[in-house]
Amino acid sequence: MTATPPAGTETGTAEPGGGRARRRAIVLLAGVGLFAFLADLLTKHLALQALSDREPVKLLGGAVYLSLTRNSGAAWSIGSDHTWVFPLITIxxxxxxxxxxxxxxxxxxxxxxxxxxxxxxxxxxxxxFRAPGHFVGHVVDMISLFDPYGQVWPVFNLADSALVCGVVLAVFLELTGRQRDGSRLGRDKPAAEVPVEQGERA
Structure with a gap:
């Protein structure tokens, strides 16, 4: 006799624990994203309160400066005349x-x-939401490395740091074969790849 699977289940298609793994990953994605977003908002608020109308603050012997700037473009103010493009790219x-x-x-x-x-x-x-207007607002930056005015490295903020870290991690995951579904190239081989004849001889 052939056992009948319980009602509402599928055979050969559902991955054990796959639903839980997906929910955990989605919750983690949302949590990390929310934390990075709120931390960025907080640091920008503090920078506007503490650094407006004052000279850059020197930290770590000059390795880091807190220097408030407003950037209409990308790094080194690239594209500052086309600010409206950046929200579209972000979306x-x-x-x-x-x-x-x-x-x-x-x-x-x-x-x-x-x-x-x-x-x-x-x-x-x-x-x-920031001046000078909707979709053309200037980004608040406040961290400068090795120079108070971004001459060595572009002045950046916490959002930029999160973006760079996320992209670097994504490149590392791609290079090491780690997939979005939790599998890994070269290691997770399906059982269907085993020849039928070999299984029969066994």
Missing amino acids: AVIGWIGWMALRLRSVPWAVSLGLVLGGALGNLADRI
């Missing part, structure tokens, strides 16, 4: 993260995408 990035999340079951990928999401939302909020 596309957020859409890409949503698409990536459809098969997400990997914790490292959830952290990576959450960092990118939080960083993107942090700078998008500036573009939409």
Whole structure:
């Protein structure tokens, strides 16, 4: 006799624990993204309160300066005459993260995408809500490395840091074969690859 599977289940298609893994990854993505976004908002608020109308603050012997700037473009003010383009790019990035999340079951990928999401939302909020107007707002930056005015490295903020860390982690995961669904290239081989004849001889 052939056992009948319980009602409401599928055979050969459901991955054990796959639903829980996906929920855990989605919750982690959202949590990391929300934390990065709120931390960025807080640091920008504090920078506007403490650094406005004053000289840059020197930290760690000059390795880091706190220097308040407002950037209408990207790094080194690239594209400052086309500020409206950056919100569109950010919205596309957020859409890409949503698409990536459809098969997400990997914790490292959830952290990576959450960092990118939080960083993107942090700078998008500036573009939409800050002066001089909606979708052309200037991003608040306050961290400068090795120079008080960004001559060595562009002045950046916490959102930029989250974006860079998330992208670097994503590149590492790709290079090491880790997939969004939790599998790993070269290691997770399906049993169907075993020849039938070999199984019969065994």
